[in-house]
Amino acid sequence: MLRGRARRAREAHAGSGDVPLRKGDRRREADPLDAAQERRVRAVLALGGVPQADLPDGVQQVRLRLLERAASGREAPRDVSAWAAVVASNLAMDWHRAKRRQDRLGERLAALRQTEHPSGEDSSVLSVAVAQGLDELPDAQRQVVVLRFYADLPVRSIAEQLGVPEGTVKSRLHTAVRALRARLHEDEVV
Secondary structure (H helix, E strand, O other): OHHHHHHHHHHHHHOOOOOOOOOOOHHHHHOOOOHHHHHHHHHHHHHOOOOHHHHHHHHHHHHHHHHHHHHOOOOOOOOHHHHHHHHHHHHHHHHHHHHHHHHHHHHHHHHHHHHHOOOOHHHHHHHHHHHHHHHHOOHHHHHHHHHHHHOOOOHHHHHHHHOOOHHHHHHHHHHHHHHHHHHHHHOOOO
16 A cells, blocks of 8 residues: 555656656655755754664655655645654654653563562573563564553453454464564573
8 A cells, every 4th residue: 555655656756856866766766855855854863862773764754754745645845854854853752752652661561570470580581581572572563462461451452452453463462472482492491
């Protein structure tokens, strides 16, 4: 679906003649941000506290939003550079909110682990390994594992709360548990 939207946006944008083309550079044909705008977006993201490793993703998000805007039929912003800077600023705030949310979740899980397993070296090694395994899971998988096994919610409730089909929740759980199991065997914890 996004490919179709992006293609339509590129076709609409390519006909406008706003983006200077380089010979043989097909990517630049559809790039809604010129080099100066991209630098500005990177600067806004960096100044907003987004880590260096996440800057390319942030720039891509700005591009995507501009392409989606064009694909939806809305007219282009009058000042694309200013619009992109505002979007980048909003993305930086979103990044911080997500980071805080994830940190709070980690703190709550650590508190739960401490109260459930107050002693025993084996259980603490297992807890650390599971926590590290959870950190490595994609967000969607980590979310369903936490809701299912830590919050003890049934699959149906998780699906309703997340607005996804039950099969999606089951699939994510299966994939996540398999990855965690592999991680624990790899680390020779179990």
